[in-house]
Amino acid sequence: MPKIKFLLADGAELTVEAQNGRTLMETALENSVPGIIAECNGSAACATCHVVLPEEIMSALGPISEHENDMLDFAEASRESGSRLSCQIKVSDAMDNVSVRVPAA
Amino acid sequence: MSEAVKVVDDVAFEDLLANPYPVFKRVRDLGPVVKVEAANIMMVTRFDDVMAIERDPETFSSVNPQSLLNTVIGPNLMRKDGEDHARERAAIDPSLRPGVVKRCWADPMRAICDDVISQIEHKGEAELFEELAAPIAARALADILGFDGVDWRTMALWSQSLIDGSGNYSHNPEIARKAKEAASGVESAVDRMLSHHRDDPNPSMLSSMLQADPAQTVEQIYANIKVAIGGGLNETRDSILTLILGLLQNPDQFARVLAEPSLWGQAFEEAVRWISPIGMYPRRLTRDTEISGTLVRKGEQVGLCVGAANHDDRRFNDPEKFDLFREKKSHLAFGAGSHFCAGTWVSRALVSQIAVPMVFERLRNLRLRDPRLVRIRGWVFRGPTHMPVVWDA
Numbered sequence: 310m311p312k313i314k315f316l317l318a319d320g321a322e323l324t325v326e327a328q329n330g331r332t333l334m335e336t337a338l339e340n341s342v343p344g345i346i347a348e349c350n351g352s353a354a355c356a357t358c359h360v361v362l363p364e365e366i367m368s369a370l371g372p373i374s375e376h377e378n379d380m381l382d383f384a385e386a387s388r389e390s391g392s393r394l395s396c397q398i399k400v401s402d403a404m405d406n407v408s409v410r411v412p413a414a
Numbered sequence: 415m416s417e418a419v420k421v422v423d424d425v426a427f428e429d430l431l432a433n434p435y436p437v438f439k440r441v442r443d444l445g446p447v448v449k450v451e452a453a454n455i456m457m458v459t460r461f462d463d464v465m466a467i468e469r470d471p472e473t474f475s476s477v478n479p480q481s482l483l484n485t486v487i488g489p490n491l492m493r494k495d496g497e498d499h500a501r502e503r504a505a506i507d508p509s510l511r512p513g514v515v516k517r518c519w520a521d522p523m524r525a526i527c528d529d530v531i532s533q534i535e536h537k538g539e540a541e542l543f544e545e546l547a548a549p550i551a552a553r554a555l556a557d558i559l560g561f562d563g564v565d566w567r568t569m570a571l572w573s574q575s576l577i578d579g580s581g582n583y584s585h586n587p588e589i590a591r592k593a594k595e596a597a598s599g600v601e602s603a604v605d606r607m608l609s610h611h612r613d614d615p616n617p618s619m620l621s622s623m624l625q626a627d628p629a630q631t632v633e634q635i636y637a638n639i640k641v642a643i644g645g646g647l648n649e650t651r652d653s654i655l656t657l658i659l660g661l662l663q664n665p666d667q668f669a670r671v672l673a674e675p676s677l678w679g680q681a682f683e684e685a686v687r688w689i690s691p692i693g694m695y696p697r698r699l700t701r702d703t704e705i706s707g708t709l710v711r712k713g714e715q716v717g718l719c720v721g722a723a724n725h726d727d728r729r730f731n732d733p734e735k736f737d738l739f740r741e742k743k744s745h746l747a748f749g750a751g752s753h754f755c756a757g758t759w760v761s762r763a764l765v766s767q768i769a770v771p772m773v774f775e776r777l778r779n780l781r782l783r784d785p786r787l788v789r790i791r792g793w794v795f796r797g798p799t800h801m802p803v804v805w806d807a
Contacts, residue, residue: 357744
């Protein structure tokens with residue numbers, strides 16, 4: 310099971326065990342990660358599960374959809390180069406030990 | 415040991431229509447699921463319960479083929495779940511994404527607001543429901559759907575008739591007839607526009623549905639356009655009025671918004687939390703389950719009272735107050751889960767970035783004619799229905 314480290318907006322860190330195949334958003338909710346609200350529960354409609362990922366993992370994740378790309382411009386925290394909606398990212402072994410930052414809204 | 419559903423039988427339906435919030439509070443404090451006889455529904459009113467239900471669509475289903483909504487407008491995305499819902503939702507989303515709203519709809523919406531305000535600006539007085547909010551909401555919706563040449567009053571009539579028909583539990587024949595008339599009016603309007611939108615792809619919802627993969631059938635297009643008309647007009651109209659009302663009643667907050675325009679978005683979110691345009695929607699249980707310890711049986715329907723959840727004092731301090739500076743927390747005015755309001759981003763842009771700022775900019779020293787004349791009504795749908803104002807013309 311990959312381990313994922315959430316870097317929280319207040320500077321705290323939270324490392325959780327994730328299950329392959331679950332989304333990063335589901336993993337965050339199941340572990341009560343602050344700042345991941347996910348109002349639409351994974352439909353990429355609300356932009357409230359915004360995370361910032363390290364550059365090195367981005368290419369392993371595949372292309373971003375037009376819909377998610379549009380939404381990210383309107384997330385509450387400003388978009389960064391590693392920004393993604395965590396509901397659109399499936400956990401895999403490639404994400405083991407990755408640091409996922411939850412940006413300050 | 416699970417608890418049985420408690421019952422409230424001494425509330426009149428008129429109490430709910432006049433002001434549901436005292437009823438919501440009583441029901442919320444009584445239990446997680448309470449049958450309110452006057453409304454003939456089991457209400458779920460606590461924020462955390464509604465949120466948990468919306469994260470479990472397999473237990474709490476939107477599918478309900480026998481619902482009046484399906485009878486009146488045909489099988490539609492609001493009463494579907496899973497892949498069926500996702501496909502139909504994906505067919506309309508390209509028209510409603512925030513970036514599309516900004517690039518394609520902001521200018522036409524600004525032109526509509528400018529035109530509507532220009533018609534009343536010189537008068538120094540108006541009734542804002544009829545002369546401002548309803549025409550702006552209806553005209554913006556017509557543009558986004560891709561309906562050319564449908565006037566706002568027809569849009570408003572269709573919308574109200576479809577809503578009334580979907581709630582016609584007493585089977586009133588006149589209401590049923592009007593709903594049917596509205597449904598055929600919408601279908602004719604769609605028929606008139608189909609070839610135009612097929613030949614000339616554009617950001618409108620009709621065009622998006624025609625370009626979708628898999629292609630939407632005409633029946634799907636009819637039904638989901640009717641959903642958009644029944645469910646996309648009054649919320650915008652009502653939240654325009656609610657935001658204006660909240661600011662006029664709270665001059666200190668209003669002054670800060672004027673001084674700091676980046677607060678408009680926050681003011682809008684507080685307005686729709688304070689008086690949520692949609693107060694309740696149903697879900698049907700696919701199995702026996704407990705909601706915070708109260709047992710509800712398979713096949714039964716619960717009403718998710720988001721209006722009540724948005725006033726849950728377990729989550730919001732002094733929930734009955736309009737306070738745009740309250741501790742920041744998410745609300746449920748746009749619902750939650752996969753049915754999260756598809757028009758959220760249109761309403762945010764139209765109401766908080768365009769319409770209401772323009773109203774206050776153009777109608778100088780805007781004030782209520784008399785606070786006692788303001789009428790607010792409804793519980794399933796709620797908003798100001800009468801709001802006379804004056805300004806310095």
